[in-house]
Every structure is written in structure tokens, then in C-alpha cells.
Amino acid sequence: MRILFFAQAADAAGTREASLPFPGGDAEALWTELLRAYPRLAPLRATTRLARNGQYAAPGERFAEGDVVALIPPVSGG
């Protein structure tokens, strides 16, 4: 699974993009893998939304191996 990191999430992960082995599952399962690989994301988890293939993931949405997932910390445009 391709992961994109933005803003504080990129700072915490130390990268802007990564490949993460993920067999598929919900946001809970994905966060477990993300935090295993990037423990410094932990403080951001509560405020960071996940986007799947360019759209915010709905509650309960499932993520699959081929998805592009973006970590979206609180936005601050404008």
C-alpha cells in the first residue's frame, strides 16, 4: 500500500511517501500497522484523517493493498 504523508505527519514519519505492507482492513487495522512502522505518528493519530484514493475515508471504510492512502493532519489552508 502506498502511503502519503503531509505536513506534521511528514515531519513525524520522516518521509513524504512510503510503501507499507497491508493485507487489507479497516482504519483501526491500518493505524496499527502505521504506528508499528512510524511510532512517532502516535500523537497525531487523534487529529489525523485518512484519505483513500484522494477522498476522505468514511467511518467503517475498508482499505485494500492497492489503495493510495494519505495521512491528513488538521488542515490550515487559506
Next chain:
Amino acid sequence: MRILFFAQAADAAGTREASLPFPGGDAEALWTELLRAYPRLAPLRATTRLARNGQYAAPGERFAEGDVVALIPPVSGG
């Protein structure tokens, strides 16, 4: 008393400016003189405000010989 007419009031009076003999008095008295001199203003009276020396006259305000009075039909700027 110097009288200024604008917009529909100028059309009705047939002039943009006039001199009106007026000994002094309230809006009621002034309108009586105005309508005597310019009967075609009658339909505008209900919607036309009077300004005295560049400011809308307050209710009960008195007008004197030396004032400049403007007839302000409903405005439509912008």
C-alpha cells in the same frame, strides 16, 4: 430658502434647484409651501425625505429661511 431637487423630485418639479419663500416652521409647514409651488410633487411626498443643510431632518426638526433643503426621494445607489 434654497431647495434642491433630486431624481424623481427633480423630474416632478421640473427643476433641480429653486428659491422658496419660507418664514420658518416644521416639515408639515414646509411641505405645504412646497406643494403650493410644485403641485406635481404631491405623489412623492409620502416617500420623500427632507434633508436640512446636508443631513436628514429628524422628526419635529424646524426649518429656517437660511437653510438649504434637499428633497430626497427613495435612494437607489449601488
Next chain:
Amino acid sequence: MVALLTEPIPRPYPVEALPQCGALAEFYGIVRGEEAGEPIRALCYEAYEPMARQMLKALAQELATKHGCHKVYVVHRLGEVPVGEAAIYLAALSPHRKAAFALLSDFMDRLKADIPIWKTRALPL
């Protein structure tokens, strides 16, 4: 800053940026191609100029204070204003956007109620 003029209103209007102001909101009121359902080529405006100028200044000051805007610009064009051109321009600079938006909206409501400026004629196409 208040101006009444007979030439086209410049766009952009020369507005000075202020270091504390993160918001510049602007409004152009443009003459539309129809008036009362009929196609037109222009509208004619007139004003009781000294009174209008003085009231616009007072209104700008009152609403700047009320909403916390640092600077207000208001320009009204008089005489013949062709379709597609602006009859009025309004701008507000404020630290945050809500103040500037609120000022523009309030200002236009008050202007349309009280300022001695008139649309006197529509010139047919």
C-alpha cells in the same frame, strides 16, 4: 477613503496592504444587461454629492469601528455607467476575514437604504 467619480472605477483598485490585515474583501456592483426585463446599454446615476460623500465617510467609520476593520474604500460612479461596468466598489481590510465580509454586507444594506444616490434612468439598447 470615499470617492464619487464619473470615470470607470479602476480594477484593481489601489488598496494599500496593512501588516496586521490578513483579509481584503472587495465588491463590485456591476450594471446588468437588463432593467425591468428590458435590455439596456447603461444606467444613469446621480447624487446629492456633498451629503452622499459625508454620509459615506461617516458610514465607513461607523462600520469599521463596529466590525474591527482597519481600512474601508468606497467608490461610487455617477453619470452614465455602461452595462458590464461597475457602479460601485467597496473594499475592507481587516485582521480576519469575518470582519471584512460583515462590513461589506452591512455597508451595502445601509447604502441602499440611506445614501442620497439615485439610479435615474436606464438607457435602452
Next chain:
Amino acid sequence: MVALLTEPIPRPYPVEALPQCGALAEFYGIVRGEEAGEPIRALCYEAYEPMARQMLKALAQELATKHGCHKVYVVHRLGEVPVGEAAIYLAALSPHRKAAFALLSDFMDRLKADIPIWKTRALPL
């Protein structure tokens, strides 16, 4: 019309007049000289560009329909934006002013809540 760009946002922004539209409301969000009480020389912005672009388009369409605006322009600058220059530009054309004002205000609220664009750094003076 949606654009993300790294150059200065033009003022005036080239907006096409529409014969039915009597109102053009515009907003520039300008970088202020201080961030968290400290003087700065610029802010840096980044975006998840494809997602931001697509969401801005959808938002413009949704709010144009909701408020009855005929055309919406939104431009966000990315990368380094110096103090006094605009990070965002928004414009709405509508038949009457209230629609355009309401759109600008709603749009900014939604943008600040949901569009994946970030102020990542303040560069000190």
C-alpha cells in the same frame, strides 16, 4: 475555476463579466507580518494537490448551486508566500450581492475545515 500555483496570485484576477451578474465579490487572504506573536517574513504552504484540486472544484460547484452564483474562482498559492502577499484568492459572480457574499463566507469556512492544504512553516524575519 480552480488553480493551485506557486507564483504570486494576480490582482486583478482575470474574471469574466457575465451579463446577468450584478455582483462580483472577491477575497484575498494575505500573509500577515506576525505568526504566534513573532515577526515573520513568509509562510510556507503545501497541499495534497490532486485531492485539494478535486475538492475545491466540488466545493465551488456545490456552493454555486446552493447560493445561486454563476461563476466561482478559487486560487491557492503554495510554497513560500511572503508577508503582504495573498495565499488565497476567491471570487464569486452572482445576479445579486447577497449570494456572492454568502458564497465567499461559506467557502472559506469549508476550505479551512476540510481542504488538504497546510501552512507548514513560518519563516522568521
